[in-house]
Amino acid sequence: MRKLEMYFGPQHLGMVGNFSITLQVEGDRILEAEANPGYLHRGFEKLMEQRTWMQNFPLVCRINVVEPDHIELIYAMGVEKLAGIEVPERGKYIRSIYCELARVASHLFGLWAYANMLGFDTVANWAMYHRDLLLDLFEELTGARVYHIYIRPGGVRRDFPAGFEDKIVKTLHKIGSKVPDYNSTFFENKLFEKRAKGIGKISLQEAINMGAVGHAIKALGMKYDIRKIEPYAAYDQVDWNVPTRKDGDAFSRLLAIRDDMIESVHMIFKLIDKMPKKGDVYTKTPNPFKWRIPDGEAYVRCESSRGELGLYIVSDGGLNPYRVHFRTPSYSHGLTILEKALVGENIADVGNIMISFYVVAPEIDR
Amino acid sequence: MKKLKDKIEDLFDNVIINDFYQNRIFVKTNKESVVSLLNYLKELGYDHLALVSCVDHVEENEFELVYILSAYIHNEHENQEKTNIIIKTRISREKAKFTSIINLFENAEPYEREIFELFGVDFVGHPRLKPLFLEINYETPPFRKDFDTRKFVDDFFANIPIIEEIEDEK
Amino acid sequence: MDRNQIGKWLRSPQKMSNKYSLHAVYFCTGCGIIEIPPSITTRWDAERFGIIPAPNPRQANLFLITGYVSLKTLKAIIRTYEQMLEPKYTVGFGSCPINGGMYWDSYNTIKKLDKYIPIDGWIAGCMPRPEAIFVAVTHLWTLIEKDMATGYIKYRKNYKQYRANQEKIYGSLDWPPLYK
Numbered sequence: 083m084r085k086l087e088m089y090f091g092p093q094h095l096g097m098v099g100n101f102s103i104t105l106q107v108e109g110d111r112i113l114e115a116e117a118n119p120g121y122l123h124r125g126f127e128k129l130m131e132q133r134t135w136m137q138n139f140p141l142v143c144r145i146n147v148v149e150p151d152h153i154e155l156i157y158a159m160g161v162e163k164l165a166g167i168e169v170p171e172r173g174k175y176i177r178s179i180y181c182e183l184a185r186v187a188s189h190l191f192g193l194w195a196y197a198n199m200l201g202f203d204t205v206a207n208w209a210m211y212h213r214d215l216l217l218d219l220f221e222e223l224t225g226a227r228v229y230h231i232y233i234r235p236g237g238v239r240r241d242f243p244a245g246f247e248d249k250i251v252k253t254l255h256k257i258g259s260k261v262p263d264y265n266s267t268f269f270e271n272k273l274f275e276k277r278a279k280g281i282g283k284i285s286l287q288e289a290i291n292m293g294a295v296g297h298a299i300k301a302l303g304m305k306y307d308i309r310k311i312e313p314y315a316a317y318d319q320v321d322w323n324v325p326t327r328k329d330g331d332a333f334s335r336l337l338a339i340r341d342d343m344i345e346s347v348h349m350i351f352k353l354i355d356k357m358p359k360k361g362d363v364y365t366k367t368p369n370p371f372k373w374r375i376p377d378g379e380a381y382v383r384c385e386s387s388r389g390e391l392g393l394y395i396v397s398d399g400g401l402n403p404y405r406v407h408f409r410t411p412s413y414s415h416g417l418t419i420l421e422k423a424l425v426g427e428n429i430a431d432v433g434n435i436m437i438s439f440y441v442v443a444p445e446i447d448r
Numbered sequence: 449m450k451k452l453k454d455k456i457e458d459l460f461d462n463v464i465i466n467d468f469y470q471n472r473i474f475v476k477t478n479k480e481s482v483v484s485l486l487n488y489l490k491e492l493g494y495d496h497l498a499l500v501s502c503v504d505h506v507e508e509n510e511f512e513l514v515y516i517l518s519a520y521i522h523n524e525h526e527n528q529e530k531t532n533i534i535i536k537t538r539i540s541r542e543k544a545k546f547t548s549i550i551n552l553f554e555n556a557e558p559y560e561r562e563i564f565e566l567f568g569v570d571f572v573g574h575p576r577l578k579p580l581f582l583e584i585n586y587e588t589p590p591f592r593k594d595f596d597t598r599k600f601v602d603d604f605f606a607n608i609p610i611i612e613e614i615e616d617e618k
Numbered sequence: 619m620d621r622n623q624i625g626k627w628l629r630s631p632q633k634m635s636n637k638y639s640l641h642a643v644y645f646c647t648g649c650g651i652i653e654i655p656p657s658i659t660t661r662w663d664a665e666r667f668g669i670i671p672a673p674n675p676r677q678a679n680l681f682l683i684t685g686y687v688s689l690k691t692l693k694a695i696i697r698t699y700e701q702m703l704e705p706k707y708t709v710g711f712g713s714c715p716i717n718g719g720m721y722w723d724s725y726n727t728i729k730k731l732d733k734y735i736p737i738d739g740w741i742a743g744c745m746p747r748p749e750a751i752f753v754a755v756t757h758l759w760t761l762i763e764k765d766m767a768t769g770y771i772k773y774r775k776n777y778k779q780y781r782a783n784q785e786k787i788y789g790s791l792d793w794p795p796l797y798k
Binding site: 121122123125129141144191194206447 | 643644645646647648649651652653655656659660661673674675686688690691694698720721723724725726727744745747
């Protein structure tokens with residue numbers, strides 16, 4: 083059969099995000115895949131070297147559109163580490179609750195993309211609607227739907243408004259009551275099983291060699307979660323599990339995502355119960371225009387919805403960072419693992435596999 | 449049990465170790481021993497390459513390559529310290545060149561491509577060193593400290609004229 | 619269909635059907651795309667306004683340029699725009715295509731999108747809310763009705779200037795000119 087070169091994206095219905103893959107195909111089978119990123123490269127890390135420590139907050143959240151909150155958190159954590167700032171107890175809890183809400187919202191977005199790709203439009207519509215309910219919470223808390231800029235060095239920008247905890251619980255109950263519906267229409271649906279089982283399978287050894295993190299490695303049975311390994315914020319204060327699966331295909335990755343979402347919701351309830359009712363939410367920081375951070379370097383990490391998120395940050399004692407480098411989970415998922423996982427699969431499954439790894443293009447390009 | 453810091457110090461000369469923060473070990477070493485150090489740590493169970501980065505120290509005329517390792521969870525290495533190891537080495541800025549570590553860690557491939565593109569460091573043994581992100585050629589690789597983005601923007605984008613509409617002749 | 623508009627439909631059916639069936643190109647050019655899924659699903663439901671994503675630029679007549687445009691994306695945008703059939707309408711979505719937005723000093727994003735392709739309308743903000751998209755669409759209706767959404771005609775007329783600007787960025791383009 084004749085070999086063909088096929089450009090998959092950036093303008094393609096099966097592509098979520100501005101990303102491109104060059105495929106060598108024979109019939110319907112993929113012989114070779116080459117990821118072609120860079121459509122969203124803005125040179126963030128260079129721009130951040132020209133702005134002050136505080137001015138960088140509006141920039142960093144734009145690195146990942148789907149889930150800006152964890153990027154804010156990691157940058158704030160990096161600055162705190164360099165400057166030696168402590169976060170007050172209530173601030174830690176609020177950060178945890180806020181980040182878990184962001185995780186659920188982000189997973190719902192992923193579920194939208196995945197269900198849409200497989201043609202489950204009903205589920206896609208539900209997921210997007212439920213995400214919107216969470217965005218309403220964010221809007222009340224921070225004033226913005228997408229880019230919140232809520233976390234700052236030393237804590238969070240402001241305390242929860244009165245009665246906000248109850249609103250969170252109410253919204254999450256509303257979404258949680260639909261989990262049986264999601265299960266019966268999507269996760270336990272034979273069609274989903276047929277489309278996802280055995281697709282995009284990687285072995286544990288391959289995953290370790292290629293630096294898989296997040297649900298990609300949780301779907302292989304390894305409980306690799308930074309919230310457990312190196313607890314930050316208030317994750318060590320409550321009891322929770324890392325959900326895992328065994329098979330390492332698209333099916334188990336999606337189920338790992340669902341379990342992660344449910345675990346997050348339970349965690350939010352526990353965090354709200356245990357949260358100190360009063361207290362400061364942030365530590366005061368110096369005047370941002372004159373804020374010099376002593377020279378040094380730090381590597382901080384946290385668990386975003388797609389896996390380990392890291393930040394290597396260097397200060398030379400000046401008003402601006404000397405060098406920042408984000409280690410984003412999609413980077414190895416989208417550039418190394420995807421190229422391997424696509425080989426031997428069907429063209430129709432490219433989007434399926436890509437979204438099951440939850441590759442977010444702006445996070446790769448930065 | 450021997451601490452990781454002592455183990456590294458015993459085996460390798462030319463290392464300066466700083467464990468100022470909790471759970472972080474900063475290892476400064478010369479460029480010859482980086483690969484063997486990475487190899488040794490990988491065998492110890494630190495098999496997750498989190499990041500390969502590069503810092504431009506323009507005043508000293510040197511690049512600093514940074515490799516960050518951490519450990520996956522394995523049953524056989526239960527007692528290992530859950531720590532991040534940050535290995536740093538300096539290379540010269542003129543005709544910057546270093547060995548590729550793809551044989552050790554597969555996911556170093558895009559990181560090295562990125563550093564090649566944004567800093568101009570050549571990685572020997574890399575199978576496809578071609579541009580990853582950028583579409584046009586910049587005279588200086590853009591992440592170097594001597595590349596001034598504001599000047600570039602003024603020179604490059606501001607010179608493109610606004611479209612002047614041609615008037616209809618009636 | 620609004621009953622009061624029957625006269626308009628009889629007078630200029632083509633204009634009316636262009637207006638009420640805006641098929642958007644499915645191209646996620648930047649971070650603005652995050653507000654498109656909410657607007658096309660149940661809660662905001664863009665189909666009320668006749669907007670639906672089209673699978674192919676050749677079947678589309680609305681190009682939402684969602685967010686900042688990097689140099690690599692601009693190439694794809696020009697190609698996609700040239701593939702679309704006339705009449706075609708473009709809307710710049712978010713602050714970044716207007717003047718570079720927060721990436722004003724970035725070396726890899728273009729600053730003013732209307733130097734390279736014609737834009738019929740802008741939506742300011744980062745992110746514009748779904749309501750802003752609908753406001754923009756109703757404005758676009760008015761423009762179409764008054765024959766003011768003429769970006770594609772401008773592109774044809776001033777093609778030499780547009781092409782020269784595009785070539786200034788890339789040196790040379792690897793496809794032939796669309797118009798003579």
